[in-house]
Amino acid sequence: MARFNFKLRANRHELDDVDVVRRLDPPVHAERLPRQWIAEDQVIREFSTEQGAPAFPRSPRLELFLLAVSHMVGSDTFYERADERADRFRDLVRTVAVTEVDWFARFVPWLRTGAMLRSASVVAALEGAAAQVEAGIPGSRAVVDSALQRADEPGEAVAYWLARHGRRLPKPVKRGVADAVRRLYTERSLLKYDTDAAAVRFGDVVELTHPVAVAPWQGDLFRHAVDRRHGRDRPTPESLAMVRARAELTALPVRRRQEVTDPVVLGRAGMTWEALAGWRQSTMDAAAWESAIPNMGYLALLRNLRNFDAAGIGDGAAAAVAARLSDPGEVARSRVLPMRFLSAYRAARDPRWAHPLETALRHALGNVPALDGRVLVLIDTSGSMSAGFSRDGTLRYWDAAAMFGLxxxxxxxxxxxxxFSVGSHEFPAEPGEPLLAALRRFRAGYFIDSGTETEQALRRHYDGHDRVVILTDEQAAFHGARDVARSVPARVPVYTWNLAGYRLGHTPVAGNRHTFGGLSDAAFAMIPLVEAGDTDRWPF
Known part of the structure; x- marks a missing residue:
């Protein structure tokens, strides 16, 4: 099978990998599998984890869901190379897009706007469109449109299609991209994303897809984008006031640019902090950052805390940043994944950011349910969980498991x-301890880093609990148990959070055994739904 690498660049603002939930999916019945996979006792023996334990296959729909919500495009996991995961993802998409058309039409938009997974949703939409066009199935236009939610994504989608499928864009793909262009192309987005570094420029997309402008100003914008692409020296239309304001700033001599510190002036010219740094042609000092901060988005503030400290921004500016970071409305609108706050906390140098980040994380985890009864939470800290969770390597799967488990x-x-790993240790609770402090304490003494002895940990620590939650990559070691949850009574729910999206599971999906994918507060909100009897529900 041919290998390929995804070309989409990761969204620097998002952990392009994980979010949200799954629902119960019908188990794969033994009678539907080839006879050689079935032993006399009807246990499927052909499948095993990477550590040799029996494993259980999933339906293509559930396998795609779990892979998608844990899939970092272009990143290796402990047991699976990036190109292998890319192949598996693409093949599953092409299968499910044709066999589960209605489900797939709901899945892709949720993957982008619910799970906030940018590259995975774009690839899913395009590969699904390719399969549906080939099979003569309608509906790809809306799916493609739904996956494109940021103004650089129409260009990235076209670049991906050209690289994978050739020059010809089928009508559903062309029209879906054009629909997204009409929603997303503005003066601000042109100035931010239409750069020489883009493989496919705004003007290229306009010429290939022929979008119909929503208003006269957008028609002017389309023509201006084409002129920019081809280097045509034509006057900027009067309707494009922001583009003209940027041109005026660009015309200033370099020696005068550091004098422009009015956030209103910079905002009218659509000057992002990235553009400001290049335009000034000098180091971003405290004055530069303070002029940029009022126009910065929430995610930009979050990821620049270390830069603010290095530049030495004033107390007033720092207080304004802290207030925005901890504002519940800002957190909700930003839709930042909870793991981003942990990443920012570790990157920040000044302790003044600890409280606003703790507050922001508490808001971001607002949907974590209050569970009654006794709950056993097993956090996998085996060696395979040390695989990189974030692209920069600062967060690992066991960081994610620990944060959500705690x-x-x-x-x-x-x-x-x-x-748990080889052996297991109970983590003592400290009432009222902030989550980030608990994470520091857990990280300091509770990462074991060896094999994955899930079944042994369950046998040792299950003691009449009302429910069990396991955060793991499901790569259990084999020590004789066919099902890692066999020591837990069938009446007790066991919830597995699959962090890595591997193909096989460590326990059958049936009865009170549930497998979830993704990491957000919304994922945990599924526990009360399942226990209330709503077991036939996806998060979309």
Whole structure:
């Protein structure tokens, strides 16, 4: 099978990998599998984890869901190379897009706007469109449109299609991209994203897809984008006031540019902090950052805390940043994944950011349910969980597992938290401890880093709990148990959070055994739904 690498660049603002939930999917019945996979006792023996334990296949729909919500495009996991995951992802998309048309039409827009997974949703939309066009199935136009939610994505989608499928864009793809262009192309987005570094420029997209402008100003913008692309020296239309304001600033001599510090002037010219740094042609000092901060988005503030400290911004500017970071409305609108706050906390140097980040993380985890009864939370800290979770390598799968395991425990009436690998250790709770402080304590002494002895940890620590939650990559070691949850009574729910999206699971999906994918507060909100009997529900 031919290998390929995804060409889409990661969104620097998003952890392009994980979010949200799954629902119960019908188990794969033994009678539907080839006879050689079935032993006399009807246990499927052909499948095993990477550590040799029996494993259980999933339906293509559930396998695609779990892979998508844990899929960092272009990144290796412990047991699977990036190109292998890319092939598996693409093949699953092409299968499910044709066999589960209605489900797929709901899945892709949720993947982009619910799970906030940019590259995975764009690739899914385009590969699904290719399969549906080939099969003569309508509906690809709306799916493609739904996956494109940022103004650089129409160009990235076209670049991906040209690289994978050739020059010809089928009508559903062309029209879906054109629909997105009409929503997304503005003066501000042109100035931010239409750069020489882009493989496919705004003007290229306009010429290939022929979008119909929503208003006269947008028609002027389309023509201006084409002129920019071809280097035509034509006057900027009067309707494009922001583009003209940027041109005026660009015309200033370099020696005068550092004098422009009015945020209103910079805002009218659509000057992002990235553009400001290049335009000034000098180091971003405190004055430069303070002029940029009022026009910066939430995510930009979050990822520049270290830069603010290095430049030495004033107390007033820092207080304004802290107020925005901890504002519940700002957190909700930004839709930042909770893991981003942990990443920012570790990157920040000044302790003044600890409280606003703790507050922001608490808001971001607002949907974590308050669980009654006794809850056993098992956090996998085996060697395979040390694989990179974030692109820069600062966060690993076990960081994600620990953060969400501790967040769930903090909301539970009577939790037992256990770190497990080869051996296991109970993590003692400290009432009222902030989540980030608990994470520091867990990281300092509870990462084991060896094999994955899930079944042994369950046998050792299950003691009449009302429910069990396991955060793991499901790569259990084999020590004789066919099902890692066999020691837990069938009446007790066992929830597995699959962090890596591998193909096979460590327990059958049936009865009170549930597999979830993705990491957000919305994921944990599924627990009460399942226990209320709503077991036939996806998050879209």
């Amino acid at each position: 967040a769930l425990a903090a909301r539970a009436a009577a939790p037992t938290v256990v770190s």
